[in-house]
Amino acid sequence: MxxxxxxxxxxxxxxxxxxxxxxxxxxxxxxxxxxxxxxxxxxxxxxxxxxxxxxxxxxxxxxxxxxxxxxxxxxxxxxxxxxxxxxxxxxxxxxxxxxxxxxxxxxxxxxxxxxxxxxPMNYLTAEFALGTRAGVQPGDTVLVNGAAGGVGTASIQVAKGMGARVVGVVSTEEKAAVAKEAGADETVLVDGFRDAVKELTGGKGVDVVVDVVGGDAMTDYLRCLGPLGRLLVIGFTGGSIPQVKVNRLLLNNIDVRGVGWGAYAMVRPGFMRAQWDRLVPMIESGAVNxxxxxxxxxxxxxxxxxxxxxxxxxxxxxxxx
Ligand SMILES: NC(=O)c1ccc[n+]([C@@H]2O[C@H](COP(=O)([O-])OP(=O)(O)OC[C@H]3O[C@@H](n4cnc5c(N)ncnc54)[C@H](OP(=O)(O)O)[C@@H]3O)[C@@H](O)[C@H]2O)c1
The missing domain is CATH 3.90.180.10 (Medium-chain alcohol dehydrogenases, catalytic domain)
Structure with missing residues (x-):
């Protein structure tokens, strides 16, 4: 073969x-x-x-x-x-x-x-990140970077399936079109994303950041979070692993949460299937496509x-x- x-x-x-x-x-x-x-x-x-x-x-x-x-x-x-x-x-x-x-x-x-x-991997990761780790509720605002990529588009669709408003961050207009087509309510470009998110949320910030990029921009993503906001650490496609000054978490009442889907899900028999069964209605409704x-x-x-x-x-x- x-x-x-x-x-x-x-x-x-x-x-x-x-x-x-x-x-x-x-x-x-x-x-x-x-x-x-x-x-x-x-x-x-x-x-x-x-x-x-x-x-x-x-x-x-x-x-x-x-x-x-x-x-x-x-x-x-x-x-x-x-x-x-x-x-x-x-x-x-x-x-x-x-x-x-x-x-x-x-x-x-x-x-x-x-x-x-x-x-499987991208959508089960998104479901674990947004559901188990972030506890996304209908009406929350979720900011997704790398939003035209695999995990990015999956996160957009699963967040929409959970009833959230989704803003995608992308590096080009071509990628913005992909993120919009996937279901993002709005997109902003990487250049100047922090100000654009502030404007889109009327200064309130977002509830959850899905961060697949990592790197130096992470501090600005933390600044995009509103009170009790959660930044989900998913990947480092930008190439470097950022460091967090934890006083920022204290001052703004925000969390940084790690998401290691495979390490958690693959060693718990039945966990992935239960996740899949939660995705199926989203597939059938068209939110996940x-x-x-x-x-x-x-x-x-x-x-x-x-x-x-x-x-x-x-x-x-x-x-x-
Ligand atoms: N934690 C977990 O459980 C888990 C599970 C699955 C995957 N992951 C991780 O999630 C990350 C994303 O995976 P993916 O499959 O979505 O990748 P992908 O489809 O290639 O998308 C990655 C996105 O990252 C952005 N990016 C920023 N800087 C980049 C650079 N220097 N080179 C390439 N892309 C860059 C790009 O968007 P812009 O150009 O718009 O910025 C790109 O669309 C990876 O780090 C992967 O290992 C983690």
Missing amino acids: RSVQVTALDGPAAVSVADAPEPTPGPEDVLVEVRALGVSWPDLLQTKGEYQLKPALPFQLGVDFAGTVRSAPEGSGFSSGDHVACVLPYGGGAELVAVHQDSVFPLPSSTSFEQGAAL PPLGSVRPVDEITAVLADMDARKTLGKSVVVF
């Missing part, structure tokens, strides 16, 4: 599609014929050996994927032919993948394989990862088998 292989930690250029033996499922595994594979920032970091998880070389890339069940354990709730989305720390990038039943989710009939491959960026054949995965590295990605990138 074809498999997306990382043989050296040299970034996207060292990723190739090669032949690999078919997997043998364990007693609690579902065997999935993969049709679409999501491409995410953690995939990119893994190609460089910069992710917290560092598999031994060579390894099979791939966090999010969707396809058809070939076989499933009795009592798993899945059977041959079901359409499913799945998530793994890595290893989902092949024509056939064996995955533990706790990491397999039923795809609603209206959802394509491409959209299914865009859903992943905006796909590039959809390309799997043989072009190197170019897709290189675009992400160059900050060119719009929406969620997917490759298909």
